[in-house]
Amino acid sequence: MNYESDVAIVGAGPAGSTAAYVLAKLGLNVIIIDKSSFPREKLCGGLLSSKSVRLLEKIFDETEESLNKKIINFSSNIFQVMFKEKTLAKYYSKTPTYFVERTVYDNFLLDKAISSGATFIQNETVKKVDLDSNALFTSKGNKIISKYIVGADGANSIVRKEFENNGIICKDIWRNSLGITLEISIDKKKLPIEKNIICLYFGYIKNGYAWIFPNMDKSIIGIGGLLKDINNDNINDMFIDFLISLGFDKKTIDSFIKKIRGHPIPFGNYIEKPIYKKTILIGDAAGFVNPITGEGIYYAHKSAEIAANAILKDYINQGKLEEDYINNLNLFLLPELFNSKKSRNLYFKIFNNYYLAKIASFYMFKNTKYY
Structure with a gap:
């Protein structure tokens, strides 16, 4: 079977569902495909920083109160920093840190995307990506043709590997x-x-x-x-x-x-130019994780928002996709990752x-x- 869409998104985690939600809400025909059936088990620390909560409020039209009811599982203001069994510091933070159960969290975001009009194909793996024809080939023999591809399929991204296979990014630098x-x-x-x-x-x-x-x-x-x-x-x-x-x-x-x-x-292998023609990498697939703390959820949402806005602008007035995406990454995301990586070893x-x-x-x- 052949599917056609404006945007095909590989991966239904926080990055993929965020991009799908933004684009579908604005009227684009969006397909999300994921290898798993949802809700699916996902073990993760599930830490949500306060800036992540503010971003969720902005993107998904939620409030902190509504997020507490729907997805936030726990919050704490108390931090303890240890060297093995010795306490270095134990302190109270005015700003709480929030925690979510990723099975619930990811399903909530995916439901948001579907409710906005995105089509979800689950339990189907993307086996091959053609970056020149914007086509995805799946484990069930299906083909998805789209104007844009978004790789939101995590650290082992099949979409990013196609970038590597075509010499667009360096596999050794990533590893x-x-x-x-x-x-x-x-x-x-x-x-x-x-x-x-x-x-x-x-x-x-x-x-x-x-x-x-x-x-x-x-x-x-x-x-x-x-x-x-x-x-x-x-x-x-x-x-x-x-x-x-x-x-x-x-x-x-x-x-x-x-x-x-x-x-x-x-853990510091973020890609400075995660785009080729009409294919964009976001979230973990692009290496957008803090090189010191390992925080990834905020960068998944932020890169998805930046990518979705760049796609929308290009969809309306074609020709500036790469420029918009890279410029906004350099304004709102990459400097923080660069500075963290620079100081990580020390x-x-x-x-x-x-x-x-x-x-x-x-x-x-x-x-x-x-x-």
């Missing part, structure tokens, strides 16, 4: 700053330490950190860092060491093993040394309210 994370979701009652605070841990992994993010009923425990600095054979051992330091006994840790999930994460060098981290924490948090 050089690729990160990896391991995470597990547990019943909050089983956590042997304080349960409702945001904890960041240094000293367990070279260019990265470990964390505990609270949700309503669960806690998300994870560890992540640059893949090139990690021996794939021992990142599991790093995670186990971290779990042991939290106070879990061997029997409990053994019961966790099968529940641990790992996934790649862009940041982790300091915080993975206890004495340097202690000094840095004193100066970083001296004007905050200690908890």
